Amino acid sequence: MRAPPAESELDWVLVLAPFRKDADYIAAFLGEQKVDVLAAKAGDDLESHLGRGPGIIVITHESLTPDVVGMIADHLAKQPDWSEVPVIVLLERAAPIARIRTQLQSSWPGSRLLFHIRPIAALELVNAIQSNLIVRLRQRQVRDSLDREKELRLELNHRVKNILASVTSIFQMTKRGATTVDDLATEFSARLQALSNVHSAVFEAGGEEVELSAVVELTVSPYNRGSVSRISVSGPDIVVSREAGTTIALCLHELTTNAIKYGALFHPDGAVNVNWELSSDEDPVLSLDWREAGGPSVQAPTRQGYGTRYVRASLQSLFGTAPQISFERDGFRCSASGPVSRLSKRT
Structure with missing residues (x-):
């Protein structure tokens, strides 16, 4: 007798044949076919066996007592919607098949009932069991597909809400700093394009994470035309989360x-x-630096604009510490640093 495993691609079989040597006989030739089976003995705790979740139940005519029928009915009633447990009933040739079928269909509405007349050839029973093991496998695959579809719908809903929240926030902040309708339209469109570029990079990466170099290149590429590179980019390979x-x-x-x-x-x-740059610490630190040169003489502004406020607040939230923003005479500079773990995929 092969005991049912903890995890298996195919389900296991519970055999209820308490008389003669039927249970051992069935278990033996199923074992030869590498089918996991538990052969219940007279006096066994059937409720416990059923609680272990057999994929198929094989039951002989003489086992169809009211108590057994009731316990199997309770087990089937607890099955999820995707599960239709095959129950193979082995009947005596002289049994009132029509009456038994009607009674069992009424008692076990959540089952896949199959009837065979004894004596039955070993090959015929093995084929029936293996066919229904495949049915069970397909049922679980359908279940997994439905679960994945549900997860995808929830994830899509979450992402759409986040995108709409980002768009709303960008619009409100842009509106506060705009002086004309044209300014509002131009700056809002540009910021939406920046957001779109990042989502494109993540989509092309095929997951929830993306190469930092891809994010930076997509963001600055509109300003580097042909052989003229106004914005140079350099840094080691590192993967960050979509949010980061x-x-x-x-x-x-x-x-x-x-x-x-x-x-x-x-x-x-x-x-x-x-x-x-990345530090070589056990918990590496990422340092990101923006440095300007060759522009007009820099002076600190008398008031902080939207862009500076956004950059300061966003980088502090992302890295865990406030960025260093300096209006040096030879060029503006913005530097931020924090543990790489803060930029990885968050659960």
Whole structure:
């Protein structure tokens, strides 16, 4: 007798044949076919056997007592919607098959009833059991597909809500800083494009994580045309979560916008260097640096604009510490650092 395993691709078989040597006989030739089976003996705790979750039940005519029928009925009633447990009933040739079928269909509505007349050839019974093991496997595959579809719907709903929240936030912040409708439309469209670029990078990466280099390149690529690279990028390979990539991209977009309006990219000879480094600590730290050069002489503004406020708040939330923002005379600089673990996929 092969005991049912804890985990198996195929279900196991519970045999209820308490008389003669039927249970051992069935278990023996099923075991030869590598089918996991538990042959119940007279006096066994049937409720316990059923609680272990057999995929198929093989039951002989003489086992169909009211108590057994009731326990199997209770077990079947507890099955999830996807589960239709095959029950193979081995009847005597002289048994009132029609009456038994009607009674069992009424008692076991959640089963897949199959009847065979004894004596039955071993090969015929093995084929019937193996066919129904495949049926059980397909049932579980359907269940897994439905569960995955449900997860995908929930995930899609979550993502759509997050995107709409981001769009609403970007619009409200842009509106507060805009002086004309044209300014609002131009800046809002540009910020949405930055958000779109990051989602494109994550989609192309095929998961919840994305290469930081891909995020940075997609964000700054519109400003590097042909052989002219106004914004240089360098740093080691590192993977960040979708949320972290989105935040970094939007911050880089704001820094680029400010550089075009007031900083290094305002002058044709100005340039920006974006660099990131990883420490060799056990819990490595990522340092991200934005440095401008070749632009107009820099002076600290008298009031903090939307872009600076957004960058400061977003990078502090992402890295865990406030970024260092300095309006140095030879060029604006923004540096942020924090544990890489904060930028990895969050559960």
